[in-house]
Amino acid sequence: MPPAPAPRGFAEVETWVFDLDNTLYPAQHDLWTQLDARMRDYVARLLGITPDEAFLVQKDYYRRYGTSLRGLMIEHGVDPAPFLEHVHQLDLSGLDASPRLAAAIELLPGTKLVYTNGSERHATNVLEKLGLGGHFAAIHDIVAAEFHPKPTEEAYQRFLRAHGVAPARAAMFEDLARNLEVPHRLGMATVLVIPPGERIAADQSWEFEGREAAYVDHVTHDLAGFLEGISAGT
Incomplete structure (x- = not known):
């Protein structure tokens, strides 16, 4: 069996692409719990079902379609x-x-x-709160993607075209391994960001599949420290 290819480095990278939620801030801040609750309540009211039933529908759509919203649009014609x-x-x-x-x-x-x-509004609000508002040239959100979410290849191709990104000269930072598979195949260096002390809910363990896959070039528990190492050449 041939040896696994070496992880891609950053010497040629000229575009740095960051996911937002649970990547630029740790999951321990629990914004995702708030998002989950608000999505569950929306689905419950929309479909006339209990919150527990709505949670199962929401997570099923999230897994199958990339986002709960995409599933609601396809299955129920929801206005996004x-x-x-x-x-x-x-x-x-x-x-x-x-x-x-x-x-x-x-x-x-x-x-x-x-x-x-x-x-984009959510991203702008979060970046301002983190003190990162002036550090990014653009935000590519689900509206700009015409509601085609990661991890679909169509979503990434739209992103690359919209911002003139050359994949072989770009790096992608994400908290979900499945969202790194297509970027890696297209030529990007990939970094999986995992917060220290992370707890995995049993009913959402599928979100953590692929962490050992070859399309994950690097894994870090400290994004700031990892970026400092890149700049220092270590």
């Missing part, structure tokens, strides 16, 4: 605008500014982009 407005009414008071991460991102050479399956 009211959904996005509802689910992103979040309490961000638990987020703190991260000067160390801001400095590490600033030192990266080239263009920095945020690519999220959420809305």
Whole structure:
């Protein structure tokens, strides 16, 4: 059996692409719990089912379609605008500014982009709270993607075209391994961001599949420290 290829490095990278939620801030801040609750309530009211039933529907759509919203659009013809407005009414008071991460991102050479399956408004609010508002050239959100979410190849191709990104000269940072498979196949260096002390819910363990896959070039539990290492050449 031939040896596995070496992980891709960053010497030629000129575009740095970051997921937002649970990547630029740790999952322990629990914004995703708020999002889950608001999506569950929306689905329950929309379909006239119990919150527990709505949770199962929401997670099923998330797994099969990439986002719960995409599933609702395909299965029920949902208008995405009211959904996005509802689910992103979040309490961000638990987020703190991260000067160390801001400095590490600033030192990266080239263009920095945020690519999220959420809305631009949500991303802007979160980035401002983190003290990262001026560090990214653009936010590519689910509306810009015409509601084609990661991890579909069509979504990534739309992103690359929209921002003129050359995959072989780009790096992708994500908290979900499945969202790194297509970027890696297209030629990007890939980094999986896993917060320290992470707890995995049994009913969502599928989200953590692929962490040992060859399409994950690097894994870090400390995004700021990892970026500092890139800039230092270590």
